[in-house]
Amino acid sequence: MTLQATVDDIKSMKVRGAGRIAEAAAAALVEWMDEFKGSDVEAFREHMKRGEKALLGTRPTAVSLRNALTITMRPTGDDIQLSDMRAGVRKAGTEFMKNARVALERIAEFGAHRIPEGATIMTHCNSQAALRPIIKAHKDGKDIKVFATESRPWRQGHVTVKQLAAEGVPVTLIVDSAVRFFMDEMDIVMVGADTIASDGSVINKIGTSQVAMCAREAHVPVIVCAETFKFSPRTARGEVVEIEERDVAEVVDPKEFPGVTIANPVFDTTPPQFITAIITEKGLISPYAAYEIIRQMQGDIL
Ligand code: RI2
Numbered sequence: 001m002t003l004q005a006t007v008d009d010i011k012s013m014k015v016r017g018a019g020r021i022a023e024a025a026a027a028a029l030v031e032w033m034d035e036f037k038g039s040d041v042e043a044f045r046e047h048m049k050r051g052e053k054a055l056l057g058t059r060p061t062a063v064s065l066r067n068a069l070t071i072t073m074r075p076t077g078d079d080i081q082l083s084d085m086r087a088g089v090r091k092a093g094t095e096f097m098k099n100a101r102v103a104l105e106r107i108a109e110f111g112a113h114r115i116p117e118g119a120t121i122m123t124h125c126n127s128q129a130a131l132r133p134i135i136k137a138h139k140d141g142k143d144i145k146v147f148a149t150e151s152r153p154w155r156q157g158h159v160t161v162k163q164l165a166a167e168g169v170p171v172t173l174i175v176d177s178a179v180r181f182f183m184d185e186m187d188i189v190m191v192g193a194d195t196i197a198s199d200g201s202v203i204n205k206i207g208t209s210q211v212a213m214c215a216r217e218a219h220v221p222v223i224v225c226a227e228t229f230k231f232s233p234r235t236a237r238g239e240v241v242e243i244e245e246r247d248v249a250e251v252v253d254p255k256e257f258p259g260v261t262i263a264n265p266v267f268d269t270t271p272p273q274f275i276t277a278i279i280t281e282k283g284l285i286s287p288y289a290a291y292e293i294i295r296q297m298q299g300d301i302l
Helices: 003-011 018-034 041-056 063-077 082-114 128-139 156-166 176-183 208-217 287-297
Strands: 120-123 145-149 171-174 188-191 202-205 222-225 267-270 277-280 283-285
Touching: 003 018, 003 041, 018 041, 018 063, 018 082, 018 128, 041 063, 041 082, 063 082, 082 128, 082 222, 082 277, 082 283, 120 128, 120 176, 128 156, 128 188, 128 222, 145 156, 145 176, 156 171, 171 176, 176 208, 188 202, 188 208, 202 208, 208 222, 208 267, 277 287, 283 287
Parallel strands: 120 145, 120 188, 145 171, 188 222, 222 277
Antiparallel strands: 202 267, 277 283
């Protein structure tokens, strides 16, 4: 697969989900490296930077993408021979992808422990990190059921309900505006994350903050499931996470609404006070411990 094909697939959301775009970007960068046939180190670095820039430009919000690229690119900054640089990039990219898969397995295990027997769970959008614990809890024999939001405009909720139904998990599809109507029946909310800021704020699919506010009102715990590569070191330096605005044609055909402004922000920010806990592959943490995760990452991700 060419770099351009991966860029197109991420932009068009053929490849989507913060974890999957990170893995796809790491794989694409390693393949892009193999296209460089020269022997000059500086030319190699320039080639790699071009690839990194193209992938970074695909989707602005999920820090998983940037973190995957930073980790994979790191050997290109070392004072070593080109052959070692190449081997280092390949190793870093491959290890990132392997670690991402292991992280999901650990999150599934930790998250499943957190789901009580007989629980009714609400989820929003389509997050593998949030769904794996639910599927694991079901496979462990817990009698659970799920309410999944449609998640307009892309309707990733359709993917969620099909995935859960295929695993035999009892699941109900609801429209986004039905969240408060059903919240009283919930025992737990489980969602994923695209980015977690150093103050514990969670940036996830648009509507997540409304789900979390309704949960708070109904005294339902909100659990965010996310690999540590979704934590953003840059936010610790004061950077604000950019919220992606996508084509308004994803919402409606603008030609049918002359004179109307249409907006399509695709993520929102849930402040830490609305989040009960974050489950990572390192364990369950308070959102207020996000800075500590980032501090530990600084050796990996600058
Ligand atoms: P996993 C998705 O973004 C959703 O917001 C989801 O909650 C998040 O990524 C994490 O997904 P989009 O690509 O990595 O659908 O847990 O815009 O699968």
